[in-house]
Amino acid sequence: MELPADLPTGLAETIEPLVRRVLAGNPSAFTYTGTQTYVVGNGSDVAVIDPGPADPDHIAAILATVGSAKIAAIMCTHTHRDHSPAAAPLKQRTGAPIIGCAPLTLSDDGPRSDEAFDTSYAPDRVLSDGESVSGDGWTLQAVATPGHTSNHLCLALVETGALFTGDHVMGWSTSVISPPDGDMAAYMASLAKLQERSDRVYYPAHGPAVENPAQLVRGMMGHRKQRERQVLRQLESGPQTIPDMVPQMYKGLDQRLFGAAGRSVLAHLIDLENRRLVARDGDAWRLLAAA
Structure with missing residues (x-):
């Protein structure tokens, strides 16, 4: 940095x-x-x-x-x-x-x-x-x-x-x-x-x-919603684990940061799970029909 x-x-x-x-x-x-x-x-x-x-x-x-x-x-x-x-x-x-x-x-x-x-x-x-x-x-x-x-x-x-x-x-x-x-x-x-x-x-x-606080907050909310859509797209091909998803979602990211990026993916998945859009099977996550 x-x-x-x-x-x-x-x-x-x-x-x-x-x-x-x-x-x-x-x-x-x-x-x-x-x-x-x-x-x-x-x-x-x-x-x-x-x-x-x-x-x-x-x-x-x-x-x-x-x-x-x-x-x-x-x-x-x-x-x-x-x-x-x-x-x-x-x-x-x-x-x-x-x-x-x-x-x-x-x-x-x-x-x-x-x-x-x-x-x-x-x-x-x-x-x-x-x-x-x-x-x-x-x-x-x-x-x-x-x-x-x-x-x-x-x-x-x-x-x-x-x-x-x-x-x-x-x-x-x-x-x-x-x-x-x-x-x-x-x-x-x-x-x-x-x-x-x-x-x-x-x-x-x-x-x-x-x-420009209002503009930045709008952009941040849009960024998080885009990440959420990425998570859902990753699961369209079938169940995946977080280590499977991170390299696809964070292309070019230093591999030493994959673990930390996985925490953010987990936060999105927990939110989606609470909204009944995804479910977990062991370490893997899958889309629910309603998603």
Whole structure:
């Protein structure tokens, strides 16, 4: 993976008057240039969104960005290890409460192309859909968006129309949907939910800001529906296993990523099974007559 050059790791970038961004030094195939932590507010108190990995240099960069302001809330969109582990040491350093998604820990049950879950995450307050946290000149409202994980939240900055989308919507890549916790039907419903909103800009945890959110969400929904049609076409010739299907569906993909791609195929198959369009026979999957 080739990353953009001269990335300002550890330095605060002001991306709009109420929002600063600090990039963690954890680039990879699934974090792109790294986890982007956002500091919201420029008054007496601020919120820190997705504090990222428990890396001392990144925590120091967050604290330097916050400066003399009080951290009113440490907020996590979900609990993968590239998003939430710094919450605990940041709370220990500042006394700030951890507010946001619900705790969730699962063992890894298959090849992943994203991080495993953070077992250290312990929120002081869990936000339900529509609940908010406010500070000096800012209000962040929870938008429940399960799918990538069952506990995923987006956070809407009411004053400016910005939406912090975590891993739910990213401009550089589609979100990983990996069962058992990743759920394709929930993910599609969450995309439809965002489509009904009128957010001005998305700030994802990885990759550049999304300046055309409505257009991107439409495209993402179309992409997933196209993948679903691919799955159904693969089964038209008879029952197949996921390892049979992946090379045909992901032509040109590095074989080292076949296992991770298979998780996405599995997510589609489970959704289709719940809709009574396919059924499984052992490791193989087949079309039902109604499909």
